[in-house]
Amino acid sequence: MTLKEVIASSLVIALGLILIIHFALFWIYGGVFIYESNKIILALETLMSIGIIGFGFERLISIYSRKTSKVETRKQTGAEKHERRQSTQPLLQEQ
Numbered sequence: 001m002t003l004k005e006v007i008a009s010s011l012v013i014a015l016g017l018i019l020i021i022h023f024a025l026f027w028i029y030g031g032v033f034i035y036e037s038n039k040i041i042l043a044l045e046t047l048m049s050i051g052i053i054g055f056g057f058e059r060l061i062s063i064y065s066r067k068t069s070k071v072e073t074r075k076q077t078g079a080e081k082h083e084r085r086q087s088t089q090p091l092l093q094e095q
Contacts, residue, residue, distance in 0.1 A: 008055040015052050 036042040
C-alpha cells in the first residue's frame, strides 16, 4: 500500500465515523447546531473535507484510466490474433 492509499483510506474511515456521529445526534436530538470556536480545528476539518473530495476524484479518474487502458490492450490483443490467423492461413492453403 502506498502512502496515498493509506491517507485516502484513513480519510474515508474518518468521514464514515463523522457521519455516524452526526446522524446519531440527529436521531437523539432531532437536529444538531454545529459551532467550532477553535479556528485551527476548523481549518483541519476543512482541509480533511477537501482532501476527501480530492482523493475521491483522483480514485475515480485513476480507475477510469485503468479500465480504458485494459480495453485498449484487449483490442490490440484481438488485432494481433487476427493478424496471426491471416498469416497462418496461406501456409495451410499451400499444403
